[in-house]
Amino acid sequence: MAQIDGLRLIDPAAYAQHGYPHDEWTQLRRESPVQFFDPPGWLSYWAVTKHADIVEVSKQPEIFLNGPGMTMVRARSGDDKVQQQIRTVINMDPPVHWKYRKVGSPYFTPRAMHRLDSLVAETARKLVDGLGREGECDFIPEIASRHPLKVIAHILGVPEEDEPFILRLTNELFGSEDPEFQRSEDRMEGIKQLFMEFWGYFGKIIEDRRANPRDDLASVFANARIDDEPMGELETLGYFLIAFTAGHETTRGGIGGGFLELIERPELRKRWAAEPEITPRAVDEIMRYVTPVNHMMRTASQDYELHGEKIRSGDRLVLFYASANRDEEVFDEPLELRLDRHPNPHLAFGIGEHFCMGAHLARKTSGAIFRELVTRLESVELTGTPQRTASNLVPGFKHMPIRYRLAPAS
Template identity: 35%
Template sequence: MMTAEHLVPAEIGRAVIDPKSYGAWDPLLDQFDALRSVMPVGKVIDPDDTHEPFWLVSGFDAVMKVSKDNATFLNNPKSAVFTLRVGDALARSITGGSPHLVESLVQMDAPKHPKMRRLTQDWFMPKNLARLDGEIRKIANEAIDRMLAAGDANGGEGDFMALVAAPYPLHVIMQILGVPPEDEAKMLFLTQQMFGGQDEDMNKSGIRNLPPEQISAIVAGAVAEFERYFAGLAAERRRNPTDDVATVIANAMIDGEPMSDRDTAGYYIIVASAGHDTTSASSSGAALALARNPDLFARAKADRSLLPGIVEEAIRWTTPVQHFMRTAAVDTELGGQRINAGDWLMLNYVAANHDPAQFPDPRAFDPTRPANRHIAFGAGSHQCLGLHLARLEMRILLDVLLDRVDSLELAGEPKRVNSTFVGGFKALPLRWKAA
């Protein structure tokens, strides 16, 4: 039975679109707890009209239902990521009318989406990734080498995020994609500007509380630079094809025709950026949990069969991709609410992954959760293409870390990214004792 339209309280409506809320984390989780039990689906309306009204979907079951119904809830008609009206207007002015600065798998619906996804899907399946195990382990050891060397010079401590969690998955995905090592710093910089444009440390401005239009301009500038770079890479792989993912994308055919320049650029950008930023966040989450829990660290060091559970719980507990937006294709019902065709919905994965109805004591880090059915990778046809790679990278990194470190503890306060979209940690000071 549908009820009268539920409006999300104004303070929660403001918090859910405020990047600082995600940087603060626990107060936002408190607000989700207060809301979810009485209103797993509620409407957010801004009295100042800075953004289009949207439905906030915070209950696990409701988020899962929308995620799996890709015919009723679409990615493309409106922005697939929350944006203010000023950001939407800027995107449309740059693209000639599209709300999407980047046209990638994330912004596509059927029938185009499955055709595009199939181009690289085999690359990211476990059978193919198994052949990369040795190379990924080598990269993980190099990352821990860097951490231990920095610790030797600094009393056995350093920023795990900067030393390990950020550069390690970046190097892995760039090797797969075909970006040369000398360009990896550029890829990291542009990714941080694109996903972390709301954070003064990530966007490199150093200015707190930048106006929305300036944040949107930083993100747009990063996208434009990505497009310039990958246009050059695509041209090179067409002239000189190799066996990397860059070559697959550059020479891809859809329905017998080459991909458009915009689709090609979008494919490169989603692989290059989403392929490392999210894994770095979850890896830091795992390291933080081990540093806070010496007993868990000791048990994992003695029994590596615990690693898959630690990896899965770190992904849920951290939830790097914090939301996506959907647009209703038809009139429908969700959580007792009438959703009209054209309505915009926010699938808040942070709220869903901390729903106590699905995860008892959700704020606890519990790697022994039975059937940890989190939604950090999404669900349905848009489930993360790189989820097997992310799990493999994290498992190998933790295995190497536990081999080479005898103890791990916090050396300061972790700092989260101020971002509504891709979150996680921007600083994780740790102290360790080498094995």
């Protein structure tokens, strides 16, 4: 047993204050890779910190379930129930999961994603152009957040003027532990209101795409069929919700975390600008290094022995992807950010049954903005301390004040 405070690994406030607990994870990987914690105020859990163990769990979706809850929540009534009421692919289990996954997955294949190439490149260019030749800004809301938001809003049929409204909803949903984004004193009441707003907004888009289908993801979701029947309303809305929530905050986290490294290490910017062909590897390395989605949870449906520990049916396992992505047994010099790292079997997008459906889109979106930035930034520096969102799930930066000088677009 390693002497570690189990709260540090899951407390949203600790993430906001100190970032990811890499020291604790390093100790756990070394001394106790599967360790049980029962922190006050939270559900008890097993912390799974090594790459091989996370792969072993993720590849047995019949034994380790998403349905009972996908993320670590407080032990207060209601939090786990809310998770169980949402019908999205991410909290379905076999054999149902695959039927629903097939609805969205053809849209996200690398070939199908080519249709977004010009949209993604143009959005990145316009956003960077909008910064002017030089000035100061908060990089997260102005670039890291707006770029993926615009791309996802476009494919989900949200008109440009509604983007701020959607941005507020996703911020509030992911930042429900963060005082800056909380909408109500009563957290559960706030979350319920949020779902009602999502429902009201996307309900109209669903109706429209049923009447007038187009070549977009909104039409795919609105007209989907499961076992020859129209997909249920809860599941249809769930798809909009998951695409927005899983797709926006996460990509913003990768762009923000990666950009901070590029600010602090001009030599990386220079190299990337000189060798734009390394973009795919560089983006994956940033995903590994930053790991925007810190963890996912599974619940054991039977007794199981993992890394010598006896897991009981009903126990929760927290898969710390950010720890697996620093695993010394898998990555050479894991603390180094190497733009050309290859191979790079990171788990930033999960693995197995629930592997991220939007991974190619996230790579494309992030690659476009990084390329635009590294080739045009003449100088950049922080003008204040970057601040993270208080979250144990996507604890990315919410503010990053910078001063910059840019070359004009070529």
